[in-house]
Amino acid sequence: MKQSVKLIAGNWKMNGSAASLAEIEAMKADAAMSPWQAEVVVFPPAPLIDRVSRAVGTAPIGVGAQDCRAEASGAFTGCVSAEILHDAGARWVILGHSERRHGLRETDAVVAAKVEGALRAGLHPIVCVGETLEQRDAGQAEAVVAAQVTASLPEALSGRDFTLAYEPVWAIGSGRTPTTEEIARMHAVIADAVAARLGEAAVARILYGGSVNPTNAPDILATPGVDGALVGGASLKAEDFLAIIRAV
Ligand code: PEP
Numbered sequence: 417m418k419q420s421v422k423l424i425a426g427n428w429k430m431n432g433s434a435a436s437l438a439e440i441e442a443m444k445a446d447a448a449m450s451p452w453q454a455e456v457v458v459f460p461p462a463p464l465i466d467r468v469s470r471a472v473g474t475a476p477i478g479v480g481a482q483d484c485r486a487e488a489s490g491a492f493t494g495c496v497s498a499e500i501l502h503d504a505g506a507r508w509v510i511l512g513h514s515e516r517r518h519g520l521r522e523t524d525a526v527v528a529a530k531v532e533g534a535l536r537a538g539l540h541p542i543v544c545v546g547e548t549l550e551q552r553d554a555g556q557a558e559a560v561v562a563a564q565v566t567a568s569l570p571e572a573l574s575g576r577d578f579t580l581a582y583e584p585v586w587a588i589g590s591g592r593t594p595t596t597e598e599i600a601r602m603h604a605v606i607a608d609a610v611a612a613r614l615g616e617a618a619v620a621r622i623l624y625g626g627s628v629n630p631t632n633a634p635d636i637l638a639t640p641g642v643d644g645a646l647v648g649g650a651s652l653k654a655e656d657f658l659a660i661i662r663a664v
Contacts, residue, residue: 422637422664423579423621423644425542426458426651427482427510436460437471442654444475446661452476454644454664457508458651462496469505480508480539483516486529488536498530498537509539510646512568514546514585524567531578532570542579542623542646543568545606549586557584558605565609574614579621581646582606587626589649596639599624603641630659637663 428436440458447456457478460468469479485495498509511534512527527543534541545564547557561582569578582602587593594602603622610620624636625646636642644664650656 422454422642423623424454424456424657424661424664425480425508425510425581425623425625425644425646426456426657427513427625427646427648428458428460428464428652429482429515429648430461431652432460432464434464434467436464436652437467439652439654439657440468440471440475440477443477443658444472446654446658447476452661452664454661456661459508459510462501462504465501465504465506478508479505480510480542481506482510482513484509484511484530484533484537484539486526486533488533498533498539502537502539506539508542509534510542510544510581512544512564514544514583514588517544518548518585524564527568528570531568532572535572535576540578542581544581544583544625544646546583546585546588546626552584552586558602561602562605562609565606566613569610569613571614573618575617575619577619577621579623579643580606580610581623581625583625583646589627591627593627593632593636596635599636599642600640603639607641628660630656630663633660633663 459480481501484498511530516522547560551560621643623644623646628645629650
């Protein structure tokens with residue numbers, strides 16, 4: 417059965433430094449004041465994972481990575497495996513983010529191999545899918561997203577908990593979002609595609625991502641089929657991120 421607790425995930429992208437630990441301290445203080453109704457995970461750049469994990473301590477904040485290499489180890493200069501990330505304290509990993517699919521030409525097959533790597537190392541994957549504006553304007557959004565789901569999820573996910581994030585490429589960092597009706601419709605398409613790929617018993621939480629902020633979060637998080645949010649820009653300041661967490 418699908419978990420009912422919503423997930424709020426903060427993708428710091430290529431931002432942050434040791435000074436960002438102050439944001440973690442602010443989040444810990446807030447969580448200590450009164451319990452959050454959401455599960456919360458932050459995704460700092462890989463070199464900060466160890467420090468952020470230590471700063472989190474026993475607070476209810478998960479820590480994840482923004483990507484991993486599919487292989488466990490080897491001659492891959494500059495790359496980081498899921499095993500290395502786990503060793504550094506990560507328990508989650510974002511895979512197939514549009515900035516990697518489009519900026520770095522990462523294919524569905526590469527994403528699927530990385531998901532297998534994440535499962536091997538004990539990381540919980542968040543697999544991102546989403547259409548470009550051209551694809552939406554051409555009426556292809558649902559077909560494109562369903563095809564990404566089918567090709568990015570390996571068989572190994574059958575019977576496992578995992579998370580998907582619907583992130584329309586045109587909504588990321590743009591200040592534009594789909595209507596809540598469009599989000600609900602796409603989340604239903606994704607749920608159908610997951611069931612077709614992995615069977616009706618598949619347990620996937622489906623997040624929405626793309627310009628989520630403290631103002632639009634209450635409506636987006638109340639939309640049918642939305643199990644949480646993947647937040648980029650608004651996760652960098654604890655004040656904004658906490659407002660989104662408290663919107664659950
Ligand atoms: C993201 O990077 O996953 C994202 C959704 O970014 P933003 O919230 O800034 O649009």
